[in-house]
Amino acid sequence: MAEEEEAEIVVDINNDLERRIADVFELFDHTGTKKVDIRDIATVLRGLGCCPTEAEIQEVMVAIEDPKNPDIVHMQTFLPYAAQLITEHKYEPATPDKLLDAFHVLDPEGHGYLAKDFFMTIMSQDGEPFNEDEIAEMMEIAVDPYTQKVPYEYYINQLMVD
Template sequence: MLDDEEEEIHVPINNDLERRIADAFEVFDHAGNKTVDVREVATIVRALGCCPTEAEIQEILMVVENPESPGSVHLANFLPHISQIITEHKYQPASPAQLLEAFQVLDNEGKGFLTKERISTLMTQDGEPFTQDELDEMLEIAIDPHTQTVPYEYYINQLMLD
């Protein structure tokens, strides 16, 4: 039997969106107690199709982190906030046209591709840098194994298939 402090909070699931959010959350709820470590929130939010910056993740954490148990997030706090974010279409990924335009800006010679070295430098040193794991994951899909370049129109099409 649970004591008063550990009493389970019932979290109603009212629609398909909330079910999708709860399902993604539960993947990281290793103890099965409707809580996750704050370090998992970015992964969960991004798995739900949102693309917030690290600063925006910190804003989310300020709202959803459990004040009685710092370092953890309860589904009861997470669900309504993330449901609202998704419903309001916040943190939407870039469109294919926006991605193409960004790649074309980086491809100042108009070759239709970026070298592995150039994309690696850009992704780890400029803007919001990728970790090595994130870079490796991206390059696994983006790099043409024969030319060792990123043919960006093909890469964008691959992203859109997911």
């Protein structure tokens, strides 16, 4: 009986932002109970256009976890929290200008490209490193197949299109 009651939880959706959050959340709600595995929260946030660091994801998880069942997140808890994050413009992705500035720091001679190996090393070792799957996916888009270099203005444009 307790499971039936939990399955019937109603979550009020009051505006377009909350509808968008609920839609993304529901993609990971495999049981239809308005709950997701807490390990999916990073993907849900990124699906909403947020770009939190791993440390920020941990903070979010602590803030929204269910004390009775820390592996589960309820939509009624996540919805207002995510709406506030988005409204406050937290975890917004870098602008094209900021990305270009970062590439210029890595390319002080102004070639307009980075060597593939150099780019892979930076992305896999510095700051918040990407894992192998993330690197492979990124390199598919970033590397020019003919020159084997990363023409960063083109790459930034590809990121903005996606």
